[in-house]
Amino acid sequence: MARRAADELDLEDFLPLHRDTFQILVSLADGDRHGYSILRDIAERTGDPRSITPSTLYSSIHRLLESGLIKELHERPNRDQDDARRRYYRLTPLGRRVAELEARRLERLLRDARSGGLLQRRR
């Protein structure tokens, strides 16, 4: 029980996530991807093609790897259209928990904004 509490506390330490970091975790939430695929996904979702630059992408990936939120895959998911240089990344359970917590936090913020009348509730 105490251990569990400690874990929760640790997870809270990751929050709030940096925008780029969160976007990367979201990208990986529905499946393993390589770097370029993450970048394209974020660009499409946000509608901003320059939302994340290649160097920023990889330094974020580097940091996520170090903190254990994602991991690099040693097997290749799509052998047919593989490029030897590409590395694939997968959300770790820890990463998933942290991303969820961050999403909840954002949701709470949004809810607050709505209940405060800042945003109109959609019908």
Next chain:
Amino acid sequence: MREPVVALWLYRWLLKLYPAQFREDYECEVLSVFAREWSIQPGRAAALWYFITIATAVLIDAPREHLALLASDLRHALRRSLRSPWFTLVAVATLALGMGVNSALFSVVKSVLLQKLPYAQPDELVRVWIRNPRQGYEHDISNWPRMQDWRRASCFQSVAGFTGARLILTGGVEPLQLHGAQVTANFFATMGVRPFLGHDFESGDEAPGRPRKVILSHALWLSRFGGDRAMVGRPLQLNGDSYEVAGVAPPEMRFPERDLDFWTPLLVDDRGRRSRGAFWLNVAARLRDGVTLRQAQSQMDAYSRALADQHPEDRDLDGVTLESLQDDLTGPIRPGLTILTGAVVFILFICCANIAAMLSARTADRMQELSIRAALGAGRGRAVRHLLTESLLLFIVGGAVGIAAAYAGVAILLRLAPPELPQLQDTKLDVSVAAFTLAVSAAAGLIFGLLPALQASRLDLVRNLRQGARGAAGHLDSRRFRTALTIGEMALAMILLTGAWLLIRSFQQMEQVTPGYDARDVSIATMQLPRPKYPDAQAIGFYTKLIDRLQHAPGIEDAAEISNFFLGRLPDSATFSIEGRTEKITVPLTIDTVTPEFFSMMKIPLLRGRFFNAEDKAESQPVILINSTTARRYWPGGNPLGHRITFGDIGANGARWYTIVGVVGDTTRAGADEPVFTESYVPLAQSATRGMDILIRGSGAQSILKAAVRELDPNQPILHFTTLDAAQDDQTALRRFTTFLLTLFALTAAAITGAGLYGLISYLVTQRQQEFGIRFALGARARDVFGILVRRVLAMASIGLALGAVGALGMSRLLSALLFGVGRFDAVSYLAAASGLLLVCLIAAVFPAIRAMARIL
């Protein structure tokens, strides 16, 4: 769009801002992503805009990446350091110690020996000394006619003379005895010093009959006159005469002595201006622009020969010696400081060797890990960076502690420094010195610590891995390297210990010298009566009455007076002649005026004849006592009693002949480490003297003396009061300071060497643990394994001690100036040093050995 060659090249170039590690891992992919993004940009403008965006991102991200990496490396290094706390502690302590003693002592050396004198163009300033070998003085002082001769020498811009002076300042609440200098009018100009207030002396001020002038020292002006600017031009009552305050000297003016109160123009009567035979005037000079000391010396050599042809009195002399003023002022302290400087450099070497050995061992330990990492494809960059960060952390912490140690070191040095080294008191920790020592130790540590790491990463992995697996034999190179370093440390420590023992034994020898008098419970005070107020008869009267009062005061056992109890470098002395012998004796005989009870009071034995008594009056025949050294030298086997001597030339008109009435025991009044002079004593009644040392045996001497003097002359101050023991201690202060510090440094060196050896043996034991285990399994006993270790230590120690002894034999030449009663090859010192160090080595080796046994058994 075309293949973006230029953009790619530019982007790749920008990415160099990222840490190498990042580039190694991701550059390829970043570039590939970039190329694909570039290819989908609609048109040139969009592409350009895209490039600007990503370039900006690099500029922002790259430094952040570096910081993150450094932080992670430091965390890693900190974890590593805490995992081996002993390693860290010993390394930091060693570094701090080495830096501490070095920065402290070098700060002292810099402020005492290297700091330029605070006068204009100080390199041009020299002292001019007469070489007077027949009287036993390599550096003798001069006189007026000679100074005038030197003023004509072309190598000098100006030549100034000076001599000490004591004046009594009256007009305040209490009379104040002032200590100052009489100087030629060009003295301040020669030194290149302008008065802080008022004006310099003028050339006419030296002429007799002119109004007297005085320049006050900055300190006296502040303490006595409250820094009143209106003092300039005011009259002062000095020795009963009126002096006009011409000016105030700047605070940095500390020549010819440090704590002077005043400077006043030198008044020389006609006889003084003519006499070439007397030696009383100090001379300093400023060399002409561009003339070197060597050129000036050779000019003066030629000039002195020419002068000797003109003046027959000069033939006994051997020209002049020019000495830079800087060297002259630091002369007495120079040999001691030089030796101590050498000692701390040795300590720094030992510390560096220790740290190098430790880092090298750590690298060797890490070799296997590095090889595994390399085998797994990790770049060598990261491993080397880790080692570097660890070393860096060590040096930052060690450096910080070292700076603190250096501050403490300077404070401790100043506390220990004897008062006769006043220059020391200005010492502050010198930042450049501290930075330099840190740089040296850091460089040594990094070079020795990292070189193996860099080599390791280039070595073939298989060998390292296989050796790692074998364990024991793995780190042969590193072990040899450490062994060599430890032997070097032993040699250096041996040199220092030998030096310390030589000095300690010298000090012991000196302590055993019997002074020839009894200093127990004796206080000594110095007085100087002003000449105008006290002509000869009055001076004799004053001192006779003073002794009479003291002897009858309660609590006083005995009292006596002597003109100069302690004989300085240049005591009052003269050449003399013996009646009936033709040769003039050129070894000077000191002459001290004493009251009759001096010998009985100081328990100086009478060897022949009689002491002085009340019959020896001014008008009776002049009598003299000589010491045993004089009697032995000039009347070997004979009886000097009844012989007559005279100071000055035989046959000169009015020569005063003194009859020897007694021979007294020798004393070490010149200092226990100085040779005994040929000495003579004359009675006060026949030889009026205004400056006297008052010796009092008994309690409450100071207040009794004060009261007695006040009764006789309320305007007469007492210059100096202390116990004879304390005064003797002052004489040996420099020697004690040097001996103490060298001993401290030698012990430090031995301790660090011991720590180094401890580390090495621990390492060895850990490395060979498996082997020892097998030996035990095969029936070896603890004694056998122990024997292996001890034999190893003994082998190392014998090489180290032998090298050290040879080094010490060479270095002892530097010490010879400080040795007393022991030769520089004194076997006892060498043996004591060797056995002491050997003991330290064995102790350092035994502990890890025992621990190893305990672990195995």
